[in-house]
Amino acid sequence: MKVLLIGSGGREHALAKLIKRSLLEPRLFIAMDYRNPGLEREAIERNGMAYIVNLIDPMAIAKVVEEVSPDLIIIGPEEPQFHGVVDALREKGFTVFGASRRCAEIEKSKVYARTLMWRHSIDGRLYFKAFRSIEEAKKFIEFAGDIVIKPARQAGGKGVKVLKDAQAYLAKDRLEVKKNYVEKLFAEMDSYKDIDYKILVEQRVEGVEYTAMVVTDGETVLPLPLVQDHPHAFEFDIGPETGGMGSIQGPGWLLPFVTFDEYRKTFEIISNVLKVLQTEVREPYVGAFAGQMMLTGFWGPTVIEFYSRFGDPELSNIIPVVESDFLEILDRAANRRLSSVKLMIDESIVTIVKAIAPAGYPDNRKLASGHPVYIDEARIREIGCETLYASVERRADGKLYTKGSRAIEIVCKGDSYEEVYKKSELAVNFVYSLDGHPLFYRRDIGSEELLSNRMRIAEKVRTVYRSRVANGLLGKMLVWIPGEGVFDNPLISFVR
Amino acid sequence: MSGLLTVYAFDELWSLPNIVRYGLIALQHRGSQKYVICLPSNGVKCIEGEDIEISNYAIDHLAVLASYSDKEDNIFYVESDNDKSIAVIAERSWSKIYEFTHELLNEMKKGESSLEAFKTTILAFNKEFDEAIPSLQIITNFREVIAWRNFHGLTPLVLGSYGFDMAIVSSESIAVDILGGDVKKFLGPGEGLYMSRYLTKSFLIDKYIDCGLCLFEMLYLARHDAIINGVSVYEFRKAIGKELAQYLDKEVDIVVGVPETALPYAIGFAQKIGKPFELAFVATGGRRRSMLLGDPFEKMVAIHLKMNPIKSILEGKRIALIDDSMVTGATLKTVSQILRFRIGVRELHLFIASPPLASICPFMVMKLDVQNLLAANLSNDLAKSYLEVDSLHWLSKDNVNQVAKRFSLKFCGKCFGVDFFGG
Known part of the structure; x- marks a missing residue:
């Protein structure tokens, strides 16, 4: 079976690892933006090859596709979806795993995603207001309270400003930041000509996040x-x-701080969203879909945003866990024959992924780019962990250089968080900077300390949303402005 | 005593004067006699002041600061050499601060990273000098900050954050709360945080010193609403009050605490014995921390201002009076005089929520002078007569030990004549 994987990063490396062990014996071809050494190697090992191509150019990709003539095309990232790559390939009669341009609107436009949820009264929705003009936004911000300001379009998982505003004595300082940020964000979003609304102001919620x-x-x-x-x-x-x-x-399908009821509710929300999305765009959704969720006191499971693809680095955790033939599942989904398929996983293990990034990431990509790194993959494998190559490229001199984002992901598995944490902490030592530019990673991820913090917060949040259920207030937030009335809108500040 | 605070905004949109001001106000109970703010500004500069409420300086995205209960010296130092400037703020007067700053700058000039230079210098000073190194905050003209908790763990240090925008490090969780942040971690002894615009990480200088938290943090210094090393100060104080109740051997009508610190002790005591807890005194002119004041006259002014009694509830009653500690006895003498002469209480039984203070603090965290310590100089009978109380009870060292263990805390007990409590 000939498989063409489109994408250049850590998520695609994870996909390649999941695919290559398939009993369907895939020949793996890869279309990528830059020479990702991991992807290049996987392609060669699976009797395929790698192409360097602009991933948001449907014509350029079509050329590669015609040359390879794959049985299945798998789209990793969201930008090719936004640019109609999936549609162009399907039109040519290829079998594609990936959301069409119209389906991917759910990720591309946060305004569309929120509006969809409100239009169909889907649980887990947050209050929001979207803006086309900077004047309108600045005027609104003047009286907005405890809020989050976001770009209205998916912009590489960045640009979210969380402005907790529950202290009147600091409200003026925060208002300044809000106004200046609105200006800055408008300027940044100006380069995206494919959206109508530029920014989004959203109700701020607290809790523990997870990806479904x-x-x-x-x-x-x-x-x-x-x-x-x-x-x-x-x-x-x-x-x-x-x-x-x-x-x-892990372990299993849940996380230690999510109950089975919350898990069920989460996938109920996701199924409902997929249903109404397909009704609205009148196209089947074929591909990966994800909810960036948060367990909040406001709703319980709450939607922060949607992805029209697998999460990165979240998919990396799945590599050691999946027992089923993952390629077969993707292939059946692409051919719309997924019913009766069961995904088998190893429920006994837990996994930890740690990303290693060059200093400068995420706010100064220039500073973070062009640094030579060396990865002692053999030592990492000895510890029992896997190395994924993400934002790192092989240059003509044969060396690997950072490209400004997370360079390497290390995936470790084991029987308990304690054990896997130890492994992952050992493994990260085998990624070296060759020019002295600092690399960083988070030591706390997977630690007992962080996990017990999360469980404590989840327990608090659970108490809050359960009491809201009892009082019929789930998902509601009333604000009374004397003389004007009671409004169901938490975006209004306490000082007017 | 003092309160440390670092605010580091990762986004240049922030301007910090007001945030710094409220941060200092949040730490006022740890000392409000003097404050120091250090920030990058053509190198590094430090500003000293005395009235937090009116402070107003241009502070952009980062600052390290501290408030002190005394107008003391040797608490901060700035040094520059060519293109490098650093400021060091210590949490208490430290005679080695000049040498330390100088050595740190020398290490940095060798081309080491600031963090490595800091570690090297700390280890060198720890070896060379007996004096315990206090917790420190360092700021460089390269907009780097290091906040580090001392090896002894005598005083706490908390790490917090505000959204994606700010790191906050403080002596007490209160400052993080007041700035609208979330507490993320209670740093351990020798642990610190290195902060710069593009790289922030925790570090540990591993040099085990068997010590503990200064008991006065929990007894007196921290606010009731603070969390220290994961333990609620309020709950700890109530538990101590309950423990203290076992020494009651007479009938009393009401339980009263010396404001402000002793109120939770009195609540715990009252709940244990099933007698009403009553408010007995009302303060005038805001909260002033009499024990932290060095000047004896100012101390008396503070005591007198916070002790206007609610007469009707006290008149003719048998009273259990609770206080957190007794150093010189000046506060309690004043209180007993008010209760006796101005009110006319029937009986006065005094309960102290800590063991008798026996010696000075070898770490200079508490400024104690042996000749002023009531318990070290007067017999219990003489103290009873001096204070004009019907009975005088102290919490035993064993009691403190048990409560400390219950909360999984370890305290330094040097000024009470033991090495540790709990642990």
Whole structure:
């Protein structure tokens, strides 16, 4: 079976690892933006080859596809979906695993995703307001309270500003930041010509985050085990937002801080969203889909955003866990024959993924780029962990250089978090900077300390949302403005 | 005593003057006699001041600061050499601060990273000098900050954050709360945080010193709403109050605590014996921490201002009076005089929620002078007569030990005449 994988990063390396052990004996071809050494190697090992091509150019990709003539095309990242690559390939009669441009709107436009949830009264939705013009946004911000400001379009998992505003004595300082950030974000979003709304102001919620991924053929929804990502750049959940500095999974389908009821509710939300999305766009959703969820006091399982693809690094956790033939599952989904397929996993193990990034990531990609690194993969394998190559390229001199994002992901598995944590802490030592530029990773990910913190927060949040259920207030937030009335809108500040 | 605070904003959109001001206000109970703020500004500069409420400086995205209960010296130092400037802030007066700053700068000039230079210098000073190194905050003109908790673990250090935007390090969780942040970690002895715009990481200088938290943190210094090393200060104080109740051997009508610190002890005591807890005194002019004041006159002013009694509830009653500790006895003498002469209480039984203070603090965390310590100089009978109380009871060292163990805490007990409590 000839498989063409489209994408260049850690997620695609994870996909390649999952695919290559298939009994379908795939020949693996890869289309990527840059020479990812991991992907290149997987392709060669599986009797295929790697192409360097602009991944958001449907014409360029079509050329590769015609040359390879694959039985199955798997799309890793979201940008090719946004640019109609999937549609162009399907039109040519190829079998594609990946969301069409219209289906991928659920990730591309956060306004669309939120509006969809409100239009169909789907649980786990947050209050929001979207803006086309900077003036309108700044005027609204003047009276907004405890909020999150986001780009209205998916912008590489960045740009979210969480502005907790529950202290009147600091409200003015925060208002300044809100206004300046709105300006900055508008300027940044200006380069995206494919969206109408530029920014989104959303109700701020607190709790524990987790990612719920599924594979779907448009009818059957096949959940993967839950994974928890760690978006803060630095240890103990401090510092700027990243695409994810690591993730934990297991044991089994749940995470230690998510109950079975919450798990069920989460996939109920995801199935409902997939259903109404397909009704609205009148196209089947074929591919990977994920909810970036948060367990909050407001709703219980709450949607932060959707991905029209697998999470990165979340998919990496799945590599050691899956027992089924993953390629067969993707192939059946792409051929819309997913019903009756069961995903088997090893429920006894837990997995930890740690990302290693060059200093400068995520806020100064230039500073983080072009640094030579060396990975002693053999030593990492000895410890029992796997190495995934992400934002790192092989240059003509044969050496590996950082490209500004997370360079390497290390995937470890074992019987308990304690054991896997130890392994992962050993393994990260075998990634070296060759020019003295610092590399960093998060030591706290997978630690007992962080895990027990999460469990404590989840327990608190559970108490809150259960009492809201009892009082009929789940998902509601009333604000009374004397003289004007009672509004169901938490975006209004306490000071007017 | 003092409160340390670091605020590091990763986003340049922030401007910190107001945040720094409220951070200092949040630490006022740990000392409000003097404060120091160090920030990058053409190198590094430090600003000293005395009135937190009116402080207003241009502070961009990062600052390290501290508030002190005394107008003491040797608490901060700035040094520059060519293109490198650093400021060091210590949590208490430290005679080696000048040498330390100088040596640290020398290490940094050797081309080491600031963090490695800091580790090297700390280890060298720990070896060379007997004096315990206090917790430190360092700031460089390269906009790096190091906040480090001392090896002895005498005073706490907490790591917190605000969204994706800010790291906050403070002596007490309160400052993180007041700035709208979340507490993320209680740093252990020798543990610290290195912060820079593009790289922030925790580190540990591993040099085991068998010591513990200063008992006065829990007894007196921290606010009731603080969490120290994961333990609620309020709950700890109530538990101590309950323990203290076992020494009651007479009938009393009501239980009263000396404001403000002793209130949770009195609540725990009252709950244990099933008698009403009553508010007995109302303060005038805001909270002032009499024990932290060095000047005896200012101390008396503070005591007198916080002791206006609620007469009707106290008149003719048999009273169990609770206080957290007794150093010189000045506060309790004042209280007993008010209760006796101005009110006319029937009986006054005094319960101290700590063992008698026997010696000085070898770490200079507490400024104690043996000749002023009531318990070290007067017999219990003489103390009873001096204070005009019907009975005087102290919590035993064993009691403290048990409560400490229950909360999995380990305390330094040097000034009480033992090495440790709990552990």
